[in-house]
Every structure is written in structure tokens, then in C-alpha cells.
Amino acid sequence: MVLATVLVLLGPGLLKSLGSAGGLLPTAECVVETSEGEIALDRDEAQLATTAVALRARGMEAPDTTSIDEAVLQRLADGPPGDAGPSLSCRGSAAQDLEVQQLTATGLTPRAEQLREAMTEVFGEQSLGGFAPGGVDQGHGGDSTHYDGRAIDVFFRPVSEENRRQGWMLSHWLVAHARDFNVQYVIFDDRFWSAHISRGQWHDYDAPAPSNEILRHLDHVHVDVLGGDAS
Incomplete structure (x- = not known):
């Protein structure tokens, strides 16, 4: 209770310093690494x-973002200085009560189709x-979620610094919206995020x-959704 009162009194500046001081906000849902340190969201x-x-x-x-620290917006827009890579991570959480779904006319399950439509609304075609x-x-691969209609590949070709930054912009959006769309995995640029890992960090992906650029997911973002109780 005392800590909560202090946070209210001192505001987001203290939150930034706590986030950058060895990760003292373990319950933060999401974190963005900025030039000013880690900022919890x-x-x-x-x-x-x-x-x-x-x-x-x-x-x-775009929607009003005056409530968001400008350092967060700048990092999400520009990416890390020097090299493209992950800047935002969110805690993972996989729903346990989902029904198994069949393919729709597009070849995707309804959950995957809903995600595709949402991506199009924000990112365009x-x-x-x-x-x-x-x-x-x-x-x-043999057990690929593509065969169940639960996976989508979003291509950013050719592999370049700019396309990698665009891929990370999408990857961050997917992780931030993972709970809403029952996202299970996001794989891109030698890294992966999993809803099954509660701490939510990005991890190295061993292709x-x-x-092979394709198997390393350097030229595309792979995203798949949860399959249901029988998956």
C-alpha cells in the first residue's frame, strides 16, 4: 500500500527509473526498452x-497517445539504434477453454481469420x-500450425534493415494484442515470443x-493462434 501511494505521488518518472533499475516491476504487463531505460506499460x-x-x-x-511516454512511441516507431530488433515484450498467457475450429473458406480457422482482418485494418494490405x-x-514442418489453418506468414522482402524494422513493428503489435486474438507464437528475425511463457520475453529461435533466410524467419513474420483443447 505504501509503495502504491508513492507511485501515485511521484508519477511515471519513478516508474521509468524502477523499470530501468534491474526490472523492479515484475508484474508489468508489457515493457518497452528505450534510450531512457525500460518503461512499463x-x-x-x-x-x-x-x-x-x-x-x-x-x-x-491515429488515436490520441498523449498518455503514452514519447520515448516509447519513438522507440516503437524507429526501433533500436544501430540495428533492428525487439523493443517491446508482453507477458504471455494462453487461454485454456478454447474450442477446436475448422477451416473457413480462406483456409484459416475463424480465430486466424479474425487476426488477419485485424492486421489488415491496421497495417493495410x-x-x-x-x-x-x-x-x-x-x-x-511436420507439425506446423499452417496445416491446421492457424498460421499466417507476413512477408517483408527482400531482407533489409528497413524491412526488418517494419517486421518488428508488426511483431510488437501482435504481442501487444496477443490475448485479444489468442496468439500463440510470433517468430521473426531469429527470435520468438510464446504465449506459453508467462514472463513474455523474446527468445532466440534455433532454425x-x-x-536459410526463410527458416530463420528473416524475411517474414510467422504468427499462429491457439488451436483449442485438442491441440
């Missing part, structure tokens, strides 16, 4: 920030793959062929 703030940044990048009208009407049964 709740889920709504992370969703607002990632959506606004994506819309502004397209020259579209994208270069997509990994699914097809009637489903796909080859071109991916089966380290020299």
Missing part, C-alpha cells in the same frame, strides 16, 4: 502505442502466405538450417 497502453505507431507509419489518422483455400498440406 499496461496491456491497453501497449495496444494503443503499437496501433498508433503502425497507423502513423502509413500516414493514417500485406504480402501474406502460409494458407490457401482448402488448406495447405506441404511446404512446412533447423542456420543459412
